[in-house]
Amino acid sequence: MDRDGKQIRVGVDIGGTFTDVAMEVGGMLHSIKVLTDYSFPENAIVKGIREVAEVAGANLAEIDTIIHGTTLATNALIERRGAKTAFITTRGFRDVIEMRTESRFEQYDLDIVLPAPLVSRDERFVLNERIGADGTVLKALDLDEVDVLCDRIITAEYESVAIGFIHSYLNGTHEKIVRERLLSKKPGISVSISSEVSPQMREFQRFNTVCANAFVKPLMASYLNRLVGRLAEEGSNCPVFMIHSGGGIISVESAVEFPVRLLESGPAGGAIFAAHIASSYGLDQVLSYDMGGTTAKICLLESQTPKTSKTFEVARTYRFKKGSGMPISIPVIEMVEIGAGGGSIATVDSMRQIRVGPHSAGSEPGPACYGRGGEHPTVTDADLILGRLDTDEFAGGAMKLDRHASDRAMRQDLAEKLELDVATAAYGLSEVVDENMSNAARMHAVENGKELSEFTMIAFGGAAPIHASRLCEKLGMSELLIPAGAGVGSAIGFLRAPFGFESVRSAYSRLSRFEANTINSMISDLIAEATSFVRSGAPDADPDLECTAYMRYVGQGWEVPVSIEVRDYADADGTLFRKLFDEQYERFFGRVIDDLDVEIVSWSLRATSRVVPPQKIGKIGKAAIAVARGTREIFDVQEGAFQSASVVSRQDLKPGDWIAGPAVITERETSTIITASREVIMQADGCLLVRIKQAA
Structure with missing residues (x-):
């Protein structure tokens, strides 16, 4: 706390171009953006905190809490820049992560190339063991075989090991035994087991998730330990927490153990920020639009709550097409992400069409106008040429933009090739990137059965307010809110997030054979796991609990999420579960199927600490x-x-x-x-309300 007894909290979001820092001192917000340091990301964090503390009149020793989100784990997976990783699995299943699901994400491409597995075949090893589909041991581990394999892995000097056995989500005993033998032979080696990382059915997704966790675990452990050490050197010994992909806060220790949970942590903060604004205004249908220096993220919010999922894909390789990426089975705020940010590079393809992204100039060298060596035209260069940015006032005047460099890059790479003047080329670049984003928003809305003209857009991130009005024109949306602090929206969102964790587990049962004791035991285990994560950061928390059962008709391939009350159930409650499933299925698909049994495939339980709801406000008109x-x-x-x-x-x-x-x-x-076509009105809470021009 500062000298006046006000609590000081800091949110830090590392993006591909900028590191955003927001400091809250007794309800007052101060913020700053600094360029991301790719080699040592913690340097940008310390620099940003030092600068924002100076603005706020505080020092680092007075900070009470730091909440951090990062794309470091995501970038490591995309760039395949992680630890030397071995994968141990059941004999006969060595190639699961290479065979994938055998589906084709592009049906008619005869030359389709599937993404390479994260762990190559020569680094995948097998053990002759087997757990049955009911969790019983069909073939026990041979400890001599285990020891021989452990010695082989240690001799090969693997930095990290992923372990994923068939049906281990029901019985993780074999995975734990192998981990213990490895650690006894080489204490300190990084080991991840699928029964803890992602205890869910569908072995391809589960194996891939545990491999991803192992791949980034040493990198994230090193980074987070360096960060805590650097902060301590600067005089800040406050606790550091991480935002995870599901939108909750966990301790650094939990993040080190399960770094795969940090994928999409930055975008999750943005969705929380938008939800906070939506709640203030009582908006039930919101499109959250976050555009930074490298990517743009679009998320749908209903009833002031972001849409969530228990799986998502990283590093899609084929035009961002679903199925072409790396599936990760963890709870996540569902959103669509495209390579369209301020630093996205524009090129001309063989058909003389402008293409923007997914490659980005990032912060090193950055757009041409940054004067740091960038030679290719980017979205930021186009915005500068079109007058949307001021050469002298960018980042509050801290960075002078070079208009001549933008003109030169635009002329060489676009204008001359298309026989256009520089301004027209910049206009074309801008329209292409705006159309890419509007197409992504339309597709996301259609997939969720929504009509965007009925939604309000909430835009934030360094580049989103520049493009949001045009995006609203393209999408037929009449109202747009630009919150105060929009440039660092995700970092502010971290300060609004609860301590929270979602535990997931697959456990098969049929409603025709409803066993209340088994279900009660499952819910109890999920509660214990989720609340332990919450209390690791908030020891006195009495978390709210939300339970979901994923159910389907017998024989179907995918599940419907059904909200379940957290309590003890009796055997007679099978009829209640059937009623809840029928209501949800009819809401999704219009009708139920009679005389067909229903099965529960998996469960999730979310525990969240209580947060103070935002003050309700109403829109105000022109004055x-x-x-x-x-x-x-x-x-x-x-x-x-x-x-x-x-x-x-x-x-x-x-x-x-x-x-x-x-x-x-x-x-x-x-x-x-x-x-x-628009007008803007300042609102009571500092938001800008942008709407279609209205008669006086």
Whole structure:
């Protein structure tokens, strides 16, 4: 706490281009962006915290809590930059992670290339053991065989070992025995077992998940230990917590053990930030739009809650097509992510069409306009050429942008090849990236059966406010909210997240043979596991519990999530489970199937600490026209020409102040572009409400 007794909390989000830092001092927010250090990410964190503490008038020793999210684990998987990893499995199942599910993600591509497995075949080993589908031991481990394999792995100097046996989600005894033998022979070796990392059925996804955990575990352990050490050197000995992909906070120790849970941790913070704003305004249908320097993330929120899933894919290799990536079986906030950020590089393909991303200039060298050696045109360069960014006020004036470098890169790579002038090439680049994002949003909405014209967009991230108004025009959305601190939205979201953990487990049962004791025991185990993770960070927490049973008709291939009350059940409650399933199935598909038995495939239980809900506020209308501090020529797409736009400083706006587009609302971490078809009104909580122009 600071000298006045105010609690100081810090949220830190490492992105591909910028590291965002948000500091909350007694309810007051201060924020800053610094360029990400790829070699030593902790250096950017320490630099950012030091700078934001100076702005807030605090010192590092006064910080009470640091909450951190990072894409480091995701990037390591995408780039295949992890530990030398061995995989041990049941004899006969060595090639599961290479055979995948045998489905084709592109049906008519005769030259289809499946993604390479994370662990190559010569690094996959087998043991002659077998657990049955009911969890009983069909063939016990031969400890002599285990010892020989352990010696072989140690001699080969593997840094990390993944262990995944068939049906170990029901009985993990064999996996634990092999781990114990390995650790007894080489204490300190990194070992991950699937019965703890992802105790779920479907061996391809489970094996892949435990391999991913093992692959990034030494890297993440090294990084997190360095981070805690660096912070201590700077005088900050406060606890450091991590945001996980499901949107909750866990301890650093838990994160080191299960780093696969950190995949998508940064985007999860953004979804929490959007949910907080949606709750403040009572919005039940929201499209969260987060665009940073490297990627854009789109998430649907209903009833102020992000949509979640128990599986997702990393590193899709084929035009971001579903099925072409690396499946990971962990609870995650469901969103669509595309390679469209401020640093995304534009090229001209063989058909003379502009392509943007997925390659990014990142922070090293960065867009051409950063003056750090970048030579290719990016989205940020296009925004600068189109007048959306100011050369002297980028990042609050901390970084001067080089307009000449942007012009040169745009001319060489796009304009000359397409026989266009520089401004038209920049306009084309911008339209392509906006159309990519709008297509991704439409597809995500269609897959979830939603109509986006009924939604409100909440946009944040360094680049999203620049493109959000145009995206709303493309999607037919009438209202857009740009929250205060939008440029560092994910970092602020970390400060709004609860301590939380979701435990998952596969346990097969049929409703026709409903066994209450088995189900009660399963729920009790899930509660114990989930609450232990929550209390590792919040010892006094009395967490809220949410239980979900994944159910389906016998013979179906996928499950329907059904919310289940957390309590003890009796054998007669099988009829209640059937009723709940029928209601959910009918809601999804319109009708139920009579006289067909239902089975429960797996369970999840989410434990979350209670958080103070945001204060409810209402939208306010126009009061006074905002005073512009100047004008700037910006390109408006619908008008097809540069127009004189009012430039307004966000910090000068008072609740009710408004201005019609075209306009630019400037602030330290980003700029909000108001297109000619829109107007903007400052709200009571500091949000900008951007909407279709309305008559006075």
